Amino acid sequence: MTRVLLIEDDRDLAETLLQLMEFENMVPDYASNGAAGLNLAQTNRYDVLVLDIGLPKMDGLSLCKQLRQEGCQTPILFLTARGSIDDKLEGFASGGDDYLAKPFDNRELLARIMVLSGRRSSQSPVIKIDDLELDNSAHKVVRGDHTIKLTPASFTILEVLMRASPNVVSREDLESALWGDDAPNSNTLKAHIYYLRKSLEQAPGVKLLHTIAGKGWVLKPE
Structure with missing residues (x-):
């Protein structure tokens, strides 16, 4: 929608x-x-x-x-x-x-x-924030010299966060992007966020993924 x-x-x-x-x-x-x-x-x-x-x-x-x-x-x-x-x-x-x-x-x-x-x-399939680059057409994420492997759900979350940056994305918006109107319990989204955060932190660089209490998540340099 x-x-x-x-x-x-x-x-x-x-x-x-x-x-x-x-x-x-x-x-x-x-x-x-x-x-x-x-x-x-x-x-x-x-x-x-x-x-x-x-x-x-x-x-x-x-x-x-x-x-x-x-x-x-x-x-x-x-x-x-x-x-x-x-x-x-x-x-x-x-x-x-x-x-x-x-x-x-x-x-x-x-x-x-x-x-x-x-x-x-229909925006450009390539999005870049700081040293993090997402290529939607190739379904590839690179940070600096490191290629980051993500699950399809984490890739979708990352793309939504990068396109919205520097704005905060709510839990409801992420659930809608992943599952439409049939979102599972909130712990499922939290698990995907945890996986994404750990994957991004495997490569050296500043912290990019931040939790904003009561509002959602934002992806931007510290």
């Missing part, structure tokens, strides 16, 4: 869009201001972020810039009442991927979300 974070201060519009996303089998989260939206984007994993530009507490452009500076690569779609070329260029310059001026056709919004979600899934 496509996970979407909607950050929109117009409650009526937000309610309509959330219902629309759920009807299309998307999994939406919602924030009514930029500060709350930033916190959600930093702590959860999403396939697409949909931001209004004129948000209270933190505007959408500043929010986008901060996420990009932190290394977030999640596709961002701006919603705004301002639709001039200069406004669009400003949105793209801040790190946005797409721009939809209000009022818009709901079908177009859904289509653009799906395009952006597909773009994320």
Whole structure:
């Protein structure tokens, strides 16, 4: 399923869009201001972020810039009442991927979300963080000069963590990536995390996999 974070201060519009996303089998989260939206984007994993530009507490452009500076690569779609070329260029310059001026056709919004979600899934198969490199096409993990052998489950966990880095990934997100809606008990995931941590630590280098109490796990240099 496509996970979407909607950050929109117009409650009526937000309610309509959330219902629309759920009807299309998307999994939406919602924030009514930029500060709350930033916190959600930093702590959860999403396939697409949909931001209004004129948000209270933190505007959408500043929010986008901060996420990009932190290394977030999640596709961002701006919603705004301002639709001039200069406004669009400003949105793209801040790190946005797409721009939809209000009022818009709901079908177009859904289509653009799906395009952006597909773009994320078709990202480069090679991901690198510090001295750790994952090649999805070759199903290979290398750290420095060492090849790391992983089980399929641990490989999936590592890829999710690396693509989300430096954001924290929740237990629910990892279980969904591994098992969909049929997750076993939480001890199974903990066992895979333990195996992955030990495998990464076989090669010399800084600690990369960190547990964030009450939130999940993050992969980034100390």
